[in-house]
Amino acid sequence: MALTREQMAQRVARELQDGFYVNLGIGIPTLVANYIPDGIDVMLQSENGLLGMGRYPTEEELDADMINAGKETVTARPGAAIFSSAESFAMIRGGHVDLTVLGAFEVDQQGNIASWMIPGKLIKGMGGAMDLVAGADNIICTMTHASKHGESKLLEKCELPLTGAGCINRVLTDLAYLEIKDGAFILKERAPGVSVEEIVEKTAGKLIVPDHVPEMSFDA
Protein backbone atom coordinates (compact mmCIF):
# COMPACT_ATOMS: atom_id res chain seq x y z
CA MET A 1 0.00 0.00 0.00
CA ALA A 2 1.14 3.49 -0.76
CA LEU A 3 1.74 5.63 2.31
CA THR A 4 -0.99 7.96 3.51
CA ARG A 5 -0.18 11.62 4.02
CA GLU A 6 -0.01 10.97 7.76
CA GLN A 7 2.38 8.06 7.30
CA MET A 8 4.60 10.19 5.08
CA ALA A 9 4.71 12.80 7.83
CA GLN A 10 5.50 10.09 10.40
CA ARG A 11 8.36 8.76 8.29
CA VAL A 12 9.86 12.23 7.80
CA ALA A 13 9.57 12.88 11.54
CA ARG A 14 12.00 10.01 12.18
CA GLU A 15 14.70 12.13 10.55
CA LEU A 16 14.32 14.82 13.22
CA GLN A 17 17.11 15.09 15.75
CA ASP A 18 17.11 16.64 19.18
CA GLY A 19 18.06 20.31 18.93
CA PHE A 20 17.18 20.70 15.25
CA TYR A 21 15.89 23.98 13.81
CA VAL A 22 13.42 22.89 11.13
CA ASN A 23 11.47 24.63 8.39
CA LEU A 24 8.34 22.80 7.27
CA GLY A 25 6.64 23.70 3.99
CA ILE A 26 2.92 23.76 3.30
CA GLY A 27 0.98 20.47 2.95
CA ILE A 28 2.43 17.14 4.10
CA PRO A 29 5.53 18.83 5.58
CA THR A 30 3.27 20.79 7.96
CA LEU A 31 1.87 17.48 9.28
CA VAL A 32 5.37 16.45 10.40
CA ALA A 33 4.92 18.70 13.44
CA ASN A 34 2.26 16.26 14.71
CA TYR A 35 4.75 13.37 14.87
CA ILE A 36 7.79 14.80 16.63
CA PRO A 37 9.19 11.80 18.56
CA ASP A 38 9.02 11.81 22.34
CA GLY A 39 12.14 13.04 24.06
CA ILE A 40 13.17 15.20 21.10
CA ASP A 41 12.96 18.96 21.09
CA VAL A 42 12.88 20.75 17.75
CA MET A 43 12.31 24.42 17.01
CA LEU A 44 10.09 25.17 14.01
CA GLN A 45 11.08 28.09 11.80
CA SER A 46 8.40 29.95 9.88
CA GLU A 47 9.90 32.17 7.21
CA ASN A 48 7.65 35.15 7.86
CA GLY A 49 9.80 35.73 10.94
CA LEU A 50 9.13 33.21 13.71
CA LEU A 51 11.54 30.72 15.27
CA GLY A 52 9.66 28.53 17.73
CA MET A 53 6.23 28.17 16.18
CA GLY A 54 3.72 26.76 18.64
CA ARG A 55 0.28 25.24 18.35
CA TYR A 56 -2.76 26.84 16.79
CA PRO A 57 -4.28 29.34 19.21
CA THR A 58 -7.42 28.86 21.25
CA GLU A 59 -10.25 31.29 20.51
CA GLU A 60 -8.97 33.39 23.43
CA GLU A 61 -5.38 33.40 22.15
CA LEU A 62 -6.30 34.23 18.55
CA ASP A 63 -4.23 37.23 17.40
CA ALA A 64 -4.15 38.76 13.90
CA ASP A 65 -0.52 39.77 14.47
CA MET A 66 0.56 36.17 15.03
CA ILE A 67 0.65 34.05 11.87
CA ASN A 68 2.88 31.47 10.18
CA ALA A 69 4.21 31.44 6.63
CA GLY A 70 1.01 29.73 5.49
CA LYS A 71 -0.84 32.80 6.84
CA GLU A 72 -2.55 30.66 9.49
CA THR A 73 -3.00 32.03 12.98
CA VAL A 74 -0.50 30.35 15.33
CA THR A 75 1.14 30.83 18.72
CA ALA A 76 4.76 31.20 19.72
CA ARG A 77 6.10 28.49 22.04
CA PRO A 78 8.12 29.34 25.14
CA GLY A 79 11.61 30.29 24.01
CA ALA A 80 10.46 31.53 20.62
CA ALA A 81 12.00 34.50 18.79
CA ILE A 82 10.32 36.87 16.34
CA PHE A 83 12.19 38.95 13.80
CA SER A 84 12.06 40.59 10.38
CA SER A 85 11.88 38.89 6.98
CA ALA A 86 15.51 39.87 6.26
CA GLU A 87 16.65 38.23 9.50
CA SER A 88 14.53 35.18 8.73
CA PHE A 89 16.10 34.71 5.32
CA ALA A 90 19.56 35.39 6.70
CA MET A 91 19.13 32.26 8.80
CA ILE A 92 17.77 30.35 5.81
CA ARG A 93 20.32 31.54 3.25
CA GLY A 94 23.15 31.39 5.74
CA GLY A 95 22.61 27.66 6.20
CA HIS A 96 21.56 27.89 9.86
CA VAL A 97 18.39 25.81 9.49
CA ASP A 98 19.18 22.13 10.19
CA LEU A 99 16.42 20.54 8.14
CA THR A 100 14.00 21.76 5.48
CA VAL A 101 11.01 19.69 4.40
CA LEU A 102 9.07 20.76 1.33
CA GLY A 103 6.87 19.41 -1.42
CA ALA A 104 7.69 19.18 -5.12
CA PHE A 105 6.15 18.49 -8.53
CA GLU A 106 9.32 16.82 -9.83
CA VAL A 107 12.85 16.00 -8.71
CA ASP A 108 15.63 14.53 -10.79
CA GLN A 109 18.71 12.39 -10.34
CA GLN A 110 20.96 15.47 -10.25
CA GLY A 111 19.09 16.79 -7.20
CA ASN A 112 17.19 19.45 -9.14
CA ILE A 113 13.72 20.36 -7.90
CA ALA A 114 10.68 21.84 -9.64
CA SER A 115 7.95 22.92 -7.27
CA TRP A 116 6.59 26.35 -8.11
CA MET A 117 5.47 26.72 -11.69
CA ILE A 118 3.54 24.77 -14.30
CA PRO A 119 3.73 26.68 -17.61
CA GLY A 120 0.31 27.41 -19.05
CA LYS A 121 -1.32 27.21 -15.63
CA LEU A 122 -1.78 30.05 -13.21
CA ILE A 123 1.47 31.00 -11.52
CA LYS A 124 1.12 32.12 -7.93
CA GLY A 125 4.78 32.56 -7.08
CA MET A 126 7.62 30.80 -5.33
CA GLY A 127 7.28 32.44 -1.93
CA GLY A 128 10.32 31.39 0.09
CA ALA A 129 10.91 28.04 -1.64
CA MET A 130 13.83 29.17 -3.82
CA ASP A 131 15.61 30.65 -0.81
CA LEU A 132 14.98 27.51 1.25
CA VAL A 133 16.37 25.09 -1.33
CA ALA A 134 19.36 27.32 -2.11
CA GLY A 135 20.25 27.81 1.55
CA ALA A 136 19.80 24.37 3.08
CA ASP A 137 22.24 21.47 3.03
CA ASN A 138 19.71 19.08 4.45
CA ILE A 139 16.43 18.91 2.55
CA ILE A 140 13.76 16.23 2.41
CA CYS A 141 11.33 16.45 -0.47
CA THR A 142 7.88 14.95 0.06
CA MET A 143 5.83 14.08 -3.01
CA THR A 144 3.84 11.38 -4.73
CA HIS A 145 6.06 8.99 -6.68
CA ALA A 146 3.99 9.19 -9.86
CA SER A 147 1.09 11.20 -11.23
CA LYS A 148 -2.48 9.88 -11.23
CA HIS A 149 -1.79 8.65 -14.74
CA GLY A 150 1.25 6.70 -13.57
CA GLU A 151 3.87 9.09 -14.93
CA SER A 152 6.98 9.20 -12.80
CA LYS A 153 7.90 12.40 -10.94
CA LEU A 154 11.41 11.11 -10.19
CA LEU A 155 13.11 11.96 -13.44
CA GLU A 156 16.40 11.87 -15.28
CA LYS A 157 15.95 15.61 -15.81
CA CYS A 158 13.18 17.88 -14.52
CA GLU A 159 10.84 19.06 -17.26
CA LEU A 160 9.21 21.91 -15.33
CA PRO A 161 11.01 25.18 -14.52
CA LEU A 162 13.35 24.64 -11.58
CA THR A 163 13.06 25.94 -8.04
CA GLY A 164 16.69 25.06 -7.37
CA ALA A 165 19.58 23.22 -8.98
CA GLY A 166 21.48 20.32 -7.45
CA CYS A 167 20.11 20.90 -3.97
CA ILE A 168 17.96 17.88 -3.07
CA ASN A 169 19.55 14.84 -1.44
CA ARG A 170 16.57 13.00 0.08
CA VAL A 171 13.10 12.22 -1.22
CA LEU A 172 10.17 10.60 0.54
CA THR A 173 7.39 9.52 -1.79
CA ASP A 174 4.21 7.58 -1.06
CA LEU A 175 6.09 4.48 -2.26
CA ALA A 176 9.68 4.84 -1.11
CA TYR A 177 12.40 6.67 0.74
CA LEU A 178 15.33 7.50 -1.53
CA GLU A 179 18.62 9.35 -1.47
CA ILE A 180 20.09 11.22 -4.41
CA LYS A 181 23.80 10.84 -4.88
CA ASP A 182 26.27 11.03 -7.78
CA GLY A 183 23.56 11.38 -10.42
CA ALA A 184 21.25 8.60 -9.27
CA PHE A 185 18.38 7.80 -6.92
CA ILE A 186 19.28 5.18 -4.33
CA LEU A 187 16.36 3.17 -3.02
CA LYS A 188 16.68 3.04 0.78
CA GLU A 189 13.24 1.90 2.00
CA ARG A 190 9.93 0.90 0.51
CA ALA A 191 6.37 1.46 1.74
CA PRO A 192 4.73 -1.55 3.42
CA GLY A 193 3.54 -4.00 0.78
CA VAL A 194 5.05 -2.05 -2.13
CA SER A 195 7.36 -4.15 -4.30
CA VAL A 196 10.76 -3.10 -5.55
CA GLU A 197 9.45 -3.85 -9.04
CA GLU A 198 6.68 -1.27 -8.70
CA ILE A 199 9.17 1.37 -7.55
CA VAL A 200 11.52 0.53 -10.42
CA GLU A 201 8.65 0.78 -12.86
CA LYS A 202 7.56 4.17 -11.54
CA THR A 203 11.03 5.75 -11.36
CA ALA A 204 12.07 7.32 -14.66
CA GLY A 205 15.47 8.51 -13.45
CA LYS A 206 18.48 6.30 -12.82
CA LEU A 207 17.71 4.11 -9.81
CA ILE A 208 20.17 2.07 -7.80
CA VAL A 209 18.53 -0.82 -5.95
CA PRO A 210 20.59 -2.37 -3.15
CA ASP A 211 20.35 -6.10 -2.48
CA HIS A 212 18.16 -5.53 0.54
CA VAL A 213 15.50 -2.80 0.63
CA PRO A 214 13.84 -2.74 4.05
CA GLU A 215 10.12 -2.18 4.37
CA MET A 216 8.96 0.78 6.48
CA SER A 217 6.91 -0.09 9.51
CA PHE A 218 4.28 2.00 11.24
CA ASP A 219 2.52 1.59 14.53
CA ALA A 220 -1.19 1.04 14.01
Add this chain to the structure above:
Amino acid sequence: MAGFDKRVSSYKEAMEGIESGMTVIAGGFGLCGIPENLIAEIKRRGVHDLTVVSNNCGVDGFGLGILLEDRQISKILASYVGENALFEKQMLNDEIEVVLTPQGTLAEKMRAGGAGIPAFYTATGYGTPIGEGKEVRVFNDRHYILEEAIIGDFAIVKGWKADRYGNVMYRHTAQNFNPMAATAGKITVVEVEEIVEPGELEPSQIHTPGIYVDRIIQGTFEKRIEKRTVRS
Protein backbone atom coordinates in the same frame (compact mmCIF):
# COMPACT_ATOMS: atom_id res chain seq x y z
CA MET B 1 6.85 70.04 12.05
CA ALA B 2 9.18 71.01 14.78
CA GLY B 3 12.56 69.40 15.24
CA PHE B 4 12.24 65.65 15.20
CA ASP B 5 8.49 65.55 15.59
CA LYS B 6 7.39 63.41 12.63
CA ARG B 7 3.68 63.35 13.42
CA VAL B 8 1.14 64.31 10.80
CA SER B 9 -2.51 64.87 11.63
CA SER B 10 -4.29 63.31 8.67
CA TYR B 11 -3.88 60.49 6.17
CA LYS B 12 -4.11 63.10 3.43
CA GLU B 13 -1.04 64.77 4.87
CA ALA B 14 0.65 61.39 5.41
CA MET B 15 0.62 60.59 1.68
CA GLU B 16 1.21 64.14 0.41
CA GLY B 17 3.43 64.08 -2.67
CA ILE B 18 2.51 60.67 -4.02
CA GLU B 19 2.07 60.81 -7.78
CA SER B 20 1.17 58.51 -10.62
CA GLY B 21 4.08 56.45 -11.91
CA MET B 22 5.85 56.25 -8.56
CA THR B 23 7.29 53.17 -6.85
CA VAL B 24 5.74 52.28 -3.50
CA ILE B 25 7.28 49.74 -1.14
CA ALA B 26 4.80 48.25 1.30
CA GLY B 27 5.40 46.23 4.46
CA GLY B 28 3.25 43.26 5.41
CA PHE B 29 2.98 39.51 4.91
CA GLY B 30 -0.39 38.41 3.60
CA LEU B 31 -2.78 40.64 5.53
CA CYS B 32 -0.56 40.67 8.64
CA GLY B 33 1.13 43.95 9.43
CA ILE B 34 -0.11 45.82 6.37
CA PRO B 35 -0.47 49.62 6.33
CA GLU B 36 -4.18 49.35 5.63
CA ASN B 37 -5.09 53.02 6.07
CA LEU B 38 -2.18 54.29 3.98
CA ILE B 39 -3.25 51.91 1.21
CA ALA B 40 -6.81 53.27 1.50
CA GLU B 41 -5.44 56.81 1.15
CA ILE B 42 -3.59 55.84 -2.04
CA LYS B 43 -6.89 54.48 -3.37
CA ARG B 44 -8.70 57.68 -2.42
CA ARG B 45 -6.14 59.79 -4.25
CA GLY B 46 -6.62 57.80 -7.46
CA VAL B 47 -2.94 57.86 -8.46
CA HIS B 48 -2.19 55.20 -11.05
CA ASP B 49 0.63 53.44 -12.94
CA LEU B 50 2.17 52.57 -9.59
CA THR B 51 4.96 50.08 -9.21
CA VAL B 52 4.29 48.25 -5.95
CA VAL B 53 6.89 46.25 -4.09
CA SER B 54 5.33 43.94 -1.51
CA ASN B 55 5.50 40.28 -0.60
CA ASN B 56 1.82 39.82 -1.55
CA CYS B 57 -0.95 41.86 -3.12
CA GLY B 58 -3.67 41.60 -0.48
CA VAL B 59 -6.99 39.88 -1.15
CA ASP B 60 -10.09 40.92 -3.05
CA GLY B 61 -11.42 44.01 -1.29
CA PHE B 62 -8.71 44.39 1.35
CA GLY B 63 -5.08 45.44 1.61
CA LEU B 64 -3.29 46.17 -1.66
CA GLY B 65 -6.13 44.30 -3.39
CA ILE B 66 -8.23 47.50 -3.25
CA LEU B 67 -5.72 49.28 -5.52
CA LEU B 68 -6.51 46.75 -8.24
CA GLU B 69 -10.17 47.79 -8.37
CA ASP B 70 -9.39 51.03 -10.23
CA ARG B 71 -6.30 49.56 -11.92
CA GLN B 72 -3.89 51.76 -9.97
CA ILE B 73 -1.05 49.22 -10.02
CA SER B 74 0.72 48.64 -13.34
CA LYS B 75 3.63 46.58 -12.02
CA ILE B 76 4.26 44.56 -8.89
CA LEU B 77 7.27 42.81 -7.42
CA ALA B 78 6.06 40.07 -5.08
CA SER B 79 6.91 36.52 -4.05
CA TYR B 80 3.39 35.14 -3.89
CA VAL B 81 0.24 36.48 -5.51
CA GLY B 82 -2.39 33.79 -4.93
CA GLU B 83 -5.72 34.23 -3.15
CA ASN B 84 -6.85 37.18 -5.25
CA ALA B 85 -9.27 36.69 -8.14
CA LEU B 86 -9.07 40.26 -9.46
CA PHE B 87 -5.29 40.05 -9.48
CA GLU B 88 -5.38 36.80 -11.46
CA LYS B 89 -7.74 38.35 -13.99
CA GLN B 90 -5.54 41.42 -14.50
CA MET B 91 -2.43 39.25 -14.73
CA LEU B 92 -3.98 36.96 -17.35
CA ASN B 93 -5.17 40.01 -19.33
CA ASP B 94 -1.66 41.53 -19.20
CA GLU B 95 -3.07 44.56 -17.40
CA ILE B 96 -0.51 44.22 -14.65
CA GLU B 97 3.17 43.30 -14.95
CA VAL B 98 4.23 40.80 -12.31
CA VAL B 99 7.87 40.31 -11.38
CA LEU B 100 7.87 37.23 -9.17
CA THR B 101 10.77 37.53 -6.77
CA PRO B 102 11.94 34.96 -4.20
CA GLN B 103 10.87 36.06 -0.74
CA GLY B 104 14.37 36.28 0.72
CA THR B 105 15.62 38.12 -2.35
CA LEU B 106 12.73 40.59 -1.99
CA ALA B 107 13.59 41.26 1.66
CA GLU B 108 17.25 41.66 0.79
CA LYS B 109 16.49 43.99 -2.15
CA MET B 110 14.72 46.30 0.30
CA ARG B 111 17.39 45.95 2.96
CA ALA B 112 20.17 46.65 0.45
CA GLY B 113 18.27 49.61 -1.00
CA GLY B 114 17.98 51.17 2.42
CA ALA B 115 21.60 50.42 3.30
CA GLY B 116 23.15 51.99 0.19
CA ILE B 117 24.15 48.67 -1.34
CA PRO B 118 23.23 48.77 -5.05
CA ALA B 119 23.26 45.01 -5.67
CA PHE B 120 24.20 41.71 -4.05
CA TYR B 121 25.01 38.14 -5.00
CA THR B 122 22.77 35.31 -3.87
CA ALA B 123 22.53 31.59 -4.59
CA THR B 124 18.74 31.87 -4.55
CA GLY B 125 17.35 31.44 -8.06
CA TYR B 126 20.56 30.25 -9.72
CA GLY B 127 19.73 27.66 -12.39
CA THR B 128 16.04 28.68 -12.39
CA PRO B 129 14.03 31.08 -14.58
CA ILE B 130 14.71 33.78 -11.95
CA GLY B 131 18.43 33.64 -12.75
CA GLU B 132 18.03 33.98 -16.50
CA GLY B 133 19.82 37.02 -17.91
CA LYS B 134 21.43 37.88 -14.59
CA GLU B 135 25.16 38.06 -13.98
CA VAL B 136 26.58 34.86 -12.46
CA ARG B 137 29.70 34.62 -10.34
CA VAL B 138 31.36 31.74 -8.57
CA PHE B 139 32.54 32.13 -4.98
CA ASN B 140 34.03 29.11 -3.16
CA ASP B 141 32.77 26.75 -5.88
CA ARG B 142 29.14 27.90 -5.64
CA HIS B 143 27.17 29.83 -8.22
CA TYR B 144 25.53 33.12 -7.32
CA ILE B 145 23.40 35.57 -9.29
CA LEU B 146 23.49 39.34 -9.05
CA GLU B 147 20.30 40.95 -7.77
CA GLU B 148 19.75 44.71 -7.66
CA ALA B 149 18.50 46.69 -4.69
CA ILE B 150 15.18 48.54 -4.64
CA ILE B 151 14.43 52.04 -3.46
CA GLY B 152 10.87 53.37 -3.35
CA ASP B 153 9.61 56.89 -3.90
CA PHE B 154 7.43 56.06 -0.92
CA ALA B 155 7.61 53.33 1.68
CA ILE B 156 4.41 52.60 3.60
CA VAL B 157 4.81 50.80 6.89
CA LYS B 158 2.61 49.45 9.69
CA GLY B 159 4.07 49.63 13.20
CA TRP B 160 2.71 48.95 16.67
CA LYS B 161 4.05 51.77 18.81
CA ALA B 162 6.13 54.75 17.88
CA ASP B 163 7.28 57.90 19.58
CA ARG B 164 6.96 61.37 18.08
CA TYR B 165 10.49 61.08 16.74
CA GLY B 166 9.54 58.14 14.55
CA ASN B 167 11.21 55.38 16.54
CA VAL B 168 9.06 52.34 15.82
CA MET B 169 8.35 48.96 17.42
CA TYR B 170 6.44 46.18 15.69
CA ARG B 171 4.19 43.60 17.30
CA HIS B 172 4.70 39.84 16.88
CA THR B 173 4.87 38.59 13.28
CA ALA B 174 3.35 41.86 12.04
CA GLN B 175 7.01 42.89 11.84
CA ASN B 176 7.84 40.86 8.69
CA PHE B 177 8.88 43.16 5.80
CA ASN B 178 8.11 46.41 7.62
CA PRO B 179 11.59 47.19 9.01
CA MET B 180 13.22 46.75 5.58
CA ALA B 181 10.51 48.72 3.82
CA ALA B 182 11.00 51.54 6.33
CA THR B 183 14.65 51.94 5.34
CA ALA B 184 14.06 51.88 1.58
CA GLY B 185 11.69 54.79 0.95
CA LYS B 186 12.75 58.25 -0.21
CA ILE B 187 9.74 59.22 1.88
CA THR B 188 8.86 56.70 4.59
CA VAL B 189 5.42 56.90 6.16
CA VAL B 190 4.61 54.80 9.22
CA GLU B 191 1.16 54.27 10.65
CA VAL B 192 0.95 52.88 14.17
CA GLU B 193 -1.58 51.89 16.79
CA GLU B 194 -0.17 54.24 19.41
CA ILE B 195 2.13 57.25 19.47
CA VAL B 196 3.94 57.82 22.76
CA GLU B 197 6.29 60.45 24.12
CA PRO B 198 10.04 60.22 23.43
CA GLY B 199 11.64 58.28 26.26
CA GLU B 200 8.71 55.93 26.78
CA LEU B 201 10.07 53.28 24.43
CA GLU B 202 13.11 51.39 25.65
CA PRO B 203 15.89 52.48 23.25
CA SER B 204 17.32 48.99 22.86
CA GLN B 205 13.87 47.58 21.99
CA ILE B 206 13.30 49.88 19.00
CA HIS B 207 13.13 48.00 15.69
CA THR B 208 13.18 50.99 13.31
CA PRO B 209 15.14 54.02 14.47
CA GLY B 210 13.52 57.36 13.66
CA ILE B 211 16.24 58.39 11.23
CA TYR B 212 14.51 56.29 8.55
CA VAL B 213 11.07 57.73 9.18
CA ASP B 214 9.66 60.91 7.65
CA ARG B 215 6.04 60.88 8.75
CA ILE B 216 4.14 59.11 11.46
CA ILE B 217 0.42 58.82 12.06
CA GLN B 218 -1.76 57.05 14.61
CA GLY B 219 -4.63 55.04 13.16
CA THR B 220 -7.20 52.39 13.90
CA PHE B 221 -6.93 49.04 12.21
CA GLU B 222 -9.27 46.30 11.11
CA LYS B 223 -6.48 43.67 11.14
CA ARG B 224 -8.38 41.17 9.06
CA ILE B 225 -7.32 37.53 9.51
CA GLU B 226 -6.65 35.65 6.27
CA LYS B 227 -6.67 32.07 7.60
CA ARG B 228 -8.31 31.68 10.95
CA THR B 229 -6.98 28.46 12.49
CA VAL B 230 -7.75 27.55 16.10
CA ARG B 231 -7.41 24.44 18.22
CA SER B 232 -10.34 23.17 20.23
